[in-house]
Amino acid sequence: MVKTFLLRLLCSALLLWGLSNTLQAQNLGPLDRVLILDSSGYASAPMLANGCSTFTIECWVNSAKTNQSGYPFRFTNKSAISYALFLHDGTTIAAGPYMTIVLGNVTYSVTGNGLRLVPNIWTHVALTRNDSIWKLYKDGELVGRGKAASINGAFTTILGGGFVGKMMEFRIWTVERSQDSIRAAMYTRLDYGDSSLLLRYAMDGLDGADSLHLANTGGRHLDSLTARLHGACRTATIATDEQPLLDGTPPRILFDRFPAHMQFFARGSDDSSHIGIDGRMLDSRCDSIEVELLKNDTLVRKITIQTSNHPATIHANVALHAELSQYTLRLYGFVSGNRRLLREAADLVVGDAYLITGQSNSHPSSPSLMTQSPFLRSFGVQTLNSNYVAYDPGDTLWGLANGHGFGHELCGPYLTGVWGIHLQEKLMNDYHLPICIINGGTGGSSIEQNLRKDSLPATLSTIYGRTFYRSIKSGLADKYKALFWYQGESNTISGYYKNFKSLYSGWKTDYPAVKKYYLFQVRPSWCGVGKTSALRDLQRTLGDSLPNITVMSTASLPGHDGCHYSARGYFSVADEIYPLVTHDFYGGTDTFNVLPPQPIGAHYATIAHDEILLAFKGGNLGIHIIGDTLSKEALKDYLYLDSAGSSIRSLAIINDTLHIYLSPKSTATSISYLPDQYFNTTQKTYEGPTIVNSRGVGCFTFYRLPIAEAKVSRQTTAPPAGSITGFSTWPSPFWKTLDIRYSLNVRDHVSLKLYNELGGLVADLRDADEDAGLHTLRFDPKSYSINYLSAGAYFLTLATSQDQQTLSLRVIH
Numbered sequence: 001m002v003k004t005f006l007l008r009l010l011c012s013a014l015l016l017w018g019l020s021n022t023l024q025a026q027n028l029g030p031l032d033r034v035l036i037l038d039s040s041g042y043a044s045a046p047m048l049a050n051g052c053s054t055f056t057i058e059c060w061v062n063s064a065k066t067n068q069s070g071y072p073f074r075f076t077n078k079s080a081i082s083y084a085l086f087l088h089d090g091t092t093i094a095a096g097p098y099m100t101i102v103l104g105n106v107t108y109s110v111t112g113n114g115l116r117l118v119p120n121i122w123t124h125v126a127l128t129r130n131d132s133i134w135k136l137y138k139d140g141e142l143v144g145r146g147k148a149a150s151i152n153g154a155f156t157t158i159l160g161g162g163f164v165g166k167m168m169e170f171r172i173w174t175v176e177r178s179q180d181s182i183r184a185a186m187y188t189r190l191d192y193g194d195s196s197l198l199l200r201y202a203m204d205g206l207d208g209a210d211s212l213h214l215a216n217t218g219g220r221h222l223d224s225l226t227a228r229l230h231g232a233c234r235t236a237t238i239a240t241d242e243q244p245l246l247d248g249t250p251p252r253i254l255f256d257r258f259p260a261h262m263q264f265f266a267r268g269s270d271d272s273s274h275i276g277i278d279g280r281m282l283d284s285r286c287d288s289i290e291v292e293l294l295k296n297d298t299l300v301r302k303i304t305i306q307t308s309n310h311p312a313t314i315h316a317n318v319a320l321h322a323e324l325s326q327y328t329l330r331l332y333g334f335v336s337g338n339r340r341l342l343r344e345a346a347d348l349v350v351g352d353a354y355l356i357t358g359q360s361n362s363h364p365s366s367p368s369l370m371t372q373s374p375f376l377r378s379f380g381v382q383t384l385n386s387n388y389v390a391y392d393p394g395d396t397l398w399g400l401a402n403g404h405g406f407g408h409e410l411c412g413p414y415l416t417g418v419w420g421i422h423l424q425e426k427l428m429n430d431y432h433l434p435i436c437i438i439n440g441g442t443g444g445s446s447i448e449q450n451l452r453k454d455s456l457p458a459t460l461s462t463i464y465g466r467t468f469y470r471s472i473k474s475g476l477a478d479k480y481k482a483l484f485w486y487q488g489e490s491n492t493i494s495g496y497y498k499n500f501k502s503l504y505s506g507w508k509t510d511y512p513a514v515k516k517y518y519l520f521q522v523r524p525s526w527c528g529v530g531k532t533s534a535l536r537d538l539q540r541t542l543g544d545s546l547p548n549i550t551v552m553s554t555a556s557l558p559g560h561d562g563c564h565y566s567a568r569g570y571f572s573v574a575d576e577i578y579p580l581v582t583h584d585f586y587g588g589t590d591t592f593n594v595l596p597p598q599p600i601g602a603h604y605a606t607i608a609h610d611e612i613l614l615a616f617k618g619g620n621l622g623i624h625i626i627g628d629t630l631s632k633e634a635l636k637d638y639l640y641l642d643s644a645g646s647s648i649r650s651l652a653i654i655n656d657t658l659h660i661y662l663s664p665k666s667t668a669t670s671i672s673y674l675p676d677q678y679f680n681t682t683q684k685t686y687e688g689p690t691i692v693n694s695r696g697v698g699c700f701t702f703y704r705l706p707i708a709e710a711k712v713s714r715q716t717t718a719p720p721a722g723s724i725t726g727f728s729t730w731p732s733p734f735w736k737t738l739d740i741r742y743s744l745n746v747r748d749h750v751s752l753k754l755y756n757e758l759g760g761l762v763a764d765l766r767d768a769d770e771d772a773g774l775h776t777l778r779f780d781p782k783s784y785s786i787n788y789l790s791a792g793a794y795f796l797t798l799a800t801s802q803d804q805q806t807l808s809l810r811v812i813h
Contacts (some may be wrong), residue, residue, distance in 0.1 A: 041233030070162025072143030111144030112413030140183035266479035351434030358487035362441030369403035386443025440467025452506035489528030512661025527563035558699025641668035696732030
């Protein structure tokens with residue numbers, strides 16, 4: 001009877017509830033009742049989904065713990081969760097807890113992270129679904145939005161389970177309720193007939209009862225529907241001044257300006273952001289308005305606004321300081337002495353904003369990077385298929401930045417990418433500021449696909465337009481400090497400079513506050529078009545013709561698979577660009593050898609053309625080769641004379657100049673460094689050896705650098721006997737073991753020592769006489785009774801009786 005009634009009434013509606021044989025439905029009673037849950041307690045009722053894809057589920061919750069993981073409510077079949085409202089604890093998302101929608105037995109959110117529950121405060125939450133669109137509301141404010149097309153059939157509804165706290169007034173509707181309707185009724189005691197209200201638990205069972213009664217819904221007496229209590233779960237009465245439900249509807253107010261939940265604001269010259277609230281009170285019942293400003297959930301300011309005239313103007317302005325604090329604005333209305341929350345903007349932060357764009361190496365994701373911070377933010381969505389799927393203009397919410405994409409590859413809500421979030425984290429930790437990055441990268445995109453459509457710069461039909469749209473909606477388009485561009489694998493040099501100048505011009509127009517543009521020279525790769533030697537050479541010189549551009553090399557970064565990097569490799573992307581950012585914007589002084597070695601010229605050393613000297617810009621660079629012979633490849637075979645196989649016999653580095661010894665002599669007029677994509681005569685992506693400076697920053701690759709004639713007439717530039725002719729390490733930075741390679745011209749006494757950045761001796765690696773030639777050593781800290789080598793800077797000194805060289809090293813974990 002009950003099933004037939006519901007199906008006929010709701011047609012293709014959301015739910016069909018099963019029968020129970022215990023308690024009768026009750027009349028509406030007092031609404032001062034709550035369900036009290038411990039982590040093992042829950043209430044359950046039989047339920048069967050009939051395929052409807054439109055519904056609203058809402059309730060009041062009060063979390064008793066700061067960090068917890070559990071379900072205020074969930075819907076399950078016999079083996080798995082179909083859909084649920086889930087609380088993440090502080091180990092996976094951030095201290096909160098943060099509540100979000102999940103589908104299936106996964107921890108990834110449909111909407112991204114959503115709302116933070118302040119402990120011991122009643123919060124109204126609502127979950128809606130309309131076909132593939134899911135939404136999450138907190139106290140009547142939209143805080144989460146996502147797409148998921150399907151859910152499994154659900155046979156049981158469960159309130160609680162892992163959740164510690166209280167619940168009140170659980171309702172299920174057979175429609176997607178609007179934000180305005182949720183706001184209007186969330187405080188209201190329902191005592192009316194509404195055909196779209198399917199069921200409601202008012203938690204009005206007797207104290208100590210073993211079930212929840214189904215409240216009367218619009219005169220439909222579904223006498224046998226109930227929810228049983230299990231474990232540490234009970235109903236109880238609470239004080240009137242604690243419970244959130246009140247008679248009547250809240251006052252009507254129209255806002256012209258009010259911040260969004262979790263919004264990030266860029267700081268001004270006074271290290272603050274000034275937030276405005278403007279609106280009109282349309283309800284004569286409201287006596288006054290009160291605005292509260294909370295800092296880290298502690299009240300710091302209160303503003304009272306009288307509303308005796310109607311419609312009354314509401315205006316307030318508050319300054320939020322840039323620091324590692326979260327601010328909340330709450331606006332209350334007073335009606336007949338009752339105080340009601342009318343609008344809230346929670347977890348606001350102030351700091352610095354940056355923009356990343358390019359192709360897939362600009363927005364990588366990794367499922368291993370689950371940890372997030374409440375002070376790292378982003379806005380909007382990297383859409384599916386590496387950000388090619390059409391952008392939904394409704395995706396204009398703030399969230400916690402992440403490097404994992406909530407289970408997606410190269411996409412997802414609030415994704416800033418692996419190196420993007422690592423950069424955010426380093427800036428936050430060192431300068432104690434919230435950091436926002438919006439990432440608009442699109443996998444595999446060419447520069448042509450990234451160009452601005454001048455007639456419609458914010459159109460959602462282009463990559464540029466989608467990124468600009470998100471920037472405008474976030475309010476940060478004119479606030480970015482810097483822009484990062486990692487792109488080029490999908491292009492050759494043809495037309496690139498013209499297109500880049502056009503793109504650069506668009507950036508300057510649409511992002512007027514940007515002071516620096518950080519570009520990455522791509523590396524030898526099979527990815528995209530593959531052969532990029534000429535393009536790479538153009539990239540390394542873009543800063544010579546366009547202002548405020550700094551270029552970083554990538555050829556020596558670890559973990560490259562021919563297209564993308566491991567997570568450790570992406571961390572290195574951020575680590576190498578980081579000192580430049582801190583110098584340009586935060587007064588950072590860690591500037592020694594932070595730039596890639598830049599070749600400034602090559603010339604024959606002798607009239608006989610049997611030696612070439614390759615010089616680099618700057619001094620005291622500590623130029624050396626890593627990976628030479630360790631990978632069974634020698635760098636001499638990856639320096640090309642006139643882009644062809646060469647007659648290079650050997651190499652030596654003397655005073656930061658690369659000496660290239662030839663046999664036979666050469667008539668080449670140009671020299672290139674590193675192949676287009678592969679190891680010679682193979683189809684294996686080139687991974688080294690490479691040239692780096694003392695900091696481990698890789699040399700720019702270059703293509704057809706001119707070779708000048710000899711500057712002086714001499715027969716040889718061989719190094720003097722007894723000098724160290726080679727000294728290098730691999731990898732850089734290192735984390736477990738370090739391979740050390742050095743060569744001598746003559747037999748000599750060798751001292752090899754490792755020092756920390758304060759000059760303290762860490763390990764004495766070698767102290768012995770050694771023959772001329774190549775020597776290798778693998779440094780494993782455990783072999784020297786070093787149980788733990790902390791992250792940071794170190795120095796490796798090689799000394800003989802006639803020479804001494806020092807390399808700087810960096811240990812990471």
